[in-house]
Amino acid sequence: MLFNSYYFWLFFAVVAVLYWRLPHRGQNQLLLVASYYFYGCWDWRFLGLIATSTTIDYFIALAIGRTANRKRRKQLMLLSMSASLGILGFFKYFGFFSRELEGMLHGLGMPSLIPRLDILLPVGISFYTFQTMSYTIDVYRRQCKPTRNYLDFALFVSFFPQLVAGPIERASHFLPQILKPRVYREGDFAHGLYMIIVGLFQKVFVADTMAALVNGVFAKPAADLQGSEILLATYAFAFQIYGDFAGYSSIARGVARWLGFDLMVNFRRPYFAASPSEFWQRWHISLSQWLRDYLYIPLGGNRGGNWNTNRNLLLTMLLGGLWHGANWTFIAWGAFHGLLLVVYRQFESRATAHRKNSEPIAGWDRFARQVLMFHLICFGWLLFRADSMTQVVEWLNVFRSGLVITPLAKMMLGMIVFCVSPLLVFELWEEHYSSGELLRRHWALRAAVYATAVQLMIYFPPPMASQFIYFQF
Amino acid sequence: MLGLLLLSEAAMRLMESNLSKDVAHLKQFPQIAQDLTAHPTKHTRVLFLGNSLTRYGIDVDVFQEEIRRYHGAPVQIAKVVPDNSQLADWSYAYRNFFHESQHPPEVLVIGFGFGNQHLADRPSSHPERLARYYCSLKDMKELCKWDLPDIESRLDYVVASGSVLYANRDRVQRWGFDRIIPEYRDGIQTLNELLQAASPKETSHVTFQRLRALIEDAQQDGVRVVLMALPIGIEYEFDPELLRLTAEKQVPVIDCRNVPGVTSDQLFDGLHLDPDGAKLVTRHLAQKLRGRVGDVVTVGR
Numbered sequence: 201m202l203f204n205s206y207y208f209w210l211f212f213a214v215v216a217v218l219y220w221r222l223p224h225r226g227q228n229q230l231l232l233v234a235s236y237y238f239y240g241c242w243d244w245r246f247l248g249l250i251a252t253s254t255t256i257d258y259f260i261a262l263a264i265g266r267t268a269n270r271k272r273r274k275q276l277m278l279l280s281m282s283a284s285l286g287i288l289g290f291f292k293y294f295g296f297f298s299r300e301l302e303g304m305l306h307g308l309g310m311p312s313l314i315p316r317l318d319i320l321l322p323v324g325i326s327f328y329t330f331q332t333m334s335y336t337i338d339v340y341r342r343q344c345k346p347t348r349n350y351l352d353f354a355l356f357v358s359f360f361p362q363l364v365a366g367p368i369e370r371a372s373h374f375l376p377q378i379l380k381p382r383v384y385r386e387g388d389f390a391h392g393l394y395m396i397i398v399g400l401f402q403k404v405f406v407a408d409t410m411a412a413l414v415n416g417v418f419a420k421p422a423a424d425l426q427g428s429e430i431l432l433a434t435y436a437f438a439f440q441i442y443g444d445f446a447g448y449s450s451i452a453r454g455v456a457r458w459l460g461f462d463l464m465v466n467f468r469r470p471y472f473a474a475s476p477s478e479f480w481q482r483w484h485i486s487l488s489q490w491l492r493d494y495l496y497i498p499l500g501g502n503r504g505g506n507w508n509t510n511r512n513l514l515l516t517m518l519l520g521g522l523w524h525g526a527n528w529t530f531i532a533w534g535a536f537h538g539l540l541l542v543v544y545r546q547f548e549s550r551a552t553a554h555r556k557n558s559e560p561i562a563g564w565d566r567f568a569r570q571v572l573m574f575h576l577i578c579f580g581w582l583l584f585r586a587d588s589m590t591q592v593v594e595w596l597n598v599f600r601s602g603l604v605i606t607p608l609a610k611m612m613l614g615m616i617v618f619c620v621s622p623l624l625v626f627e628l629w630e631e632h633y634s635s636g637e638l639l640r641r642h643w644a645l646r647a648a649v650y651a652t653a654v655q656l657m658i659y660f661p662p663p664m665a666s667q668f669i670y671f672q673f
Numbered sequence: 674m675l676g677l678l679l680l681s682e683a684a685m686r687l688m689e690s691n692l693s694k695d696v697a698h699l700k701q702f703p704q705i706a707q708d709l710t711a712h713p714t715k716h717t718r719v720l721f722l723g724n725s726l727t728r729y730g731i732d733v734d735v736f737q738e739e740i741r742r743y744h745g746a747p748v749q750i751a752k753v754v755p756d757n758s759q760l761a762d763w764s765y766a767y768r769n770f771f772h773e774s775q776h777p778p779e780v781l782v783i784g785f786g787f788g789n790q791h792l793a794d795r796p797s798s799h800p801e802r803l804a805r806y807y808c809s810l811k812d813m814k815e816l817c818k819w820d821l822p823d824i825e826s827r828l829d830y831v832v833a834s835g836s837v838l839y840a841n842r843d844r845v846q847r848w849g850f851d852r853i854i855p856e857y858r859d860g861i862q863t864l865n866e867l868l869q870a871a872s873p874k875e876t877s878h879v880t881f882q883r884l885r886a887l888i889e890d891a892q893q894d895g896v897r898v899v900l901m902a903l904p905i906g907i908e909y910e911f912d913p914e915l916l917r918l919t920a921e922k923q924v925p926v927i928d929c930r931n932v933p934g935v936t937s938d939q940l941f942d943g944l945h946l947d948p949d950g951a952k953l954v955t956r957h958l959a960q961k962l963r964g965r966v967g968d969v970v971t972v973g974r
Contacts, residue, residue, distance in 0.1 A: 206828035416864030419871035611860025651677045659845045
């Protein structure tokens with residue numbers, strides 16, 4: 201049930217109408233049923249898995265909350281993490297690691313006795329697993345009290361707007377919203393509508409159109425491609441994945457807002473970042489904060505000197521890459537971003553030492569850094585999109601033959617400019633003012649912007665509707 | 674915002690026929706059917722069903738002249754040839770505008786190319802056009818069986834049936850992109866070919882159930898059905914299943930793929946016949962129709 205489908209909006213209309221007629225307990229029960237129905241529409245076979253994961257962490261968190269013994273609390277927390285990571289590891293990584301191990305054993309002339317299993321990847325497993333893990337860790341750290349209400353906790357795990365692709369919510373932020381009654385607040389409808397229209401525009405008009413270009417070009421063998429086509433397909437993919445993911449998050453936030461919930465901001469105009477650390481403060485914010493709080497800081501963060509900080513950055517990003525998928529390309533992508541963070545950190549510390557004052561970088565200097573950063577991120581997207589490292593090398597080799605402009609490249613450039621420009625203009629305006637600036641302006645301006653967005657979506661539908669990329673995670 | 678959408682819908686309804694020649698043609702289906710039956714006893718009524726291949730490939734004047742020359746009988750010709758259509762669309766067009774009418778055509782010529790693509794069982798490529806121009810509520814059962822496989826496509830259909838804007842948005846898109854995006858048509862064609870080449874090949878057995886149903890409907894009306902294979906610049910074969918069906922139903926297949934005198938230069942875009950090529954193919958068709966449907970043509974009704 202995709203957000204850009206009629207069926208979802210019919211489903212949501214029914215849920216919303218019933219929801220606002222119910223008292224608090226009834227609302228939570230309705231949302232839980234709706235969330236399980238929503239997830240079951242993807243694949244009913246995995247309802248048991250999310251229920252199991254929910255049940256394990258519910259009881260373990262309660263047990264942690266009941267005991268003051270530090271060692272016991274830690275054991276329980278590690279048990280929860282083992283269970284969560286075990287489930288995630290089996291469904292997401294068993295195939296990858298068993299294939300790699302098999303290849304290694306064959307290379308050594310040894311037989312492989314590892315069973316071959318065709319394991320389906322449950323939609324959204326990475327998201328809800330990280331969400332439940334953060335809950336038990338926060339309970340262990342005494343940053344959050346465990347909830348006694350099983351159904352409310354089950355709703356925290358399975359809340360349908362953010363279940364399959366985030367944002368990854370923290371218990372301290374989201375659980376209280378579930379536990380207390382929601383009231384309709386003035387501005388909820390306007391805010392929700394804004395986020396939904398922006399999200400649909402990012403997904404339908406930008407991401408899905410870019411997907412047609414990307415999938416077509418990368419279906420060609422590398423030997424048949426020109427450098428200009430790969431370059432433009434990379435730019436197109438940068439906006440496909442952004443439109444897809446940010447669009448989904450925005451719609452999720454808008455839908456949640458119409459139910460009286462505030463989900464965290466997950467994207468903040470990431471392609472305006474001038475450095476890798478700024479990029480990760482703007483891109484998939486919920487994941488980067490999760491990695492920072494539950495991996496980077498426990499590893500030592502930046503407290504152990506330059507060498508340890510760099511090690512911690514690299515490790516965190518490597519695992520962040522692995523989170524995205526079971527393939528060496530995702531690990532390489534994570535490593536690349538880790539390297540960027542490390543290298544930029546070295547340069548920035550020297551530059552700060554030389555800079556006479558502490559004014560932020562602005563003007564053409566900042567613009568140049570933004571352009572450079574965007575291209576470095578695009579190189580990372582090439583790693584992300586590829587099926588294998590061999591394919592990455594093949595694509596890069598194509599650039600050696602130069603940038604011949606083909607008719608296909610001209611068409612792609614035209615489509616990218618046409619589809620991405622409205623989004624970039626809008627984001628540039630928001631970057632200048634602030635996020636949600638449109639909500640503070642006259643309703644006539646809002647209506648004009650919304651009308652333009654809707655007309656563009658109607659008159660220029662994507663050549664073919666695409667799945668959200670991050671659902672495979 | 675809703676006001677602007679309603680305004681756009683109103684504007685689209687006003688200029689619907691001006692959107693493209695194809696839309697004008699689609700809106701003319703009821704008139705075409707009426708004109709065909711205007712002189713039921715004086716003329717032999719011949720209906721051509723197909724897409725742009727048939728539209729360009731058949732010269733109506735030449736056909737009329739040839740039939741009159743051979744049989745001395747005047748012929749009333751109708752062409753229902755919407756762009757980018759296939760059997761899924763033609764079967765609804767026949768069923769809703771000609772089947773069980775008081776004066777159905779006497780000869781039905783179905784033009785096709787690309788082997789199986791136009792005649793095999795496939796969902797319609799443009800269900801939104803079916804909603805707006807071809808179908809009605811009574812077609813829902815068939816639509817759900819063949820062309821609207823899931824809830825999403827059915828809801829899309831419902832929206833398109835009520836909105837001209839929605840039913841024709843792909844035309845607006847093409848019109849806009851043709852003017853704004855350089856090399857748009859060639860680029861999209863290239864992308865489509867790449868995606869098709871990369872997609873998993875059809876392994877399921879090709880069937881012609883819808884063609885069978887169309888032939889049976891037409892024969893029930895007393896219509897003589899003929900298939901016509903048009904040249905398209907590349908070689909294509911007839912599916913054995915198709916030939917079995919046509920033999921079983923005694924439907925002649927007129928092979929115009931390699932008409933003497935027709936060269937690749939006469940395919941103006943590599944696919945469609947120019948006027949000279951159309952004349953040659955039409956004469957060939959008319960000659961081949963002799964003796965196949967001559968009794969119908971001569972006697973008339």
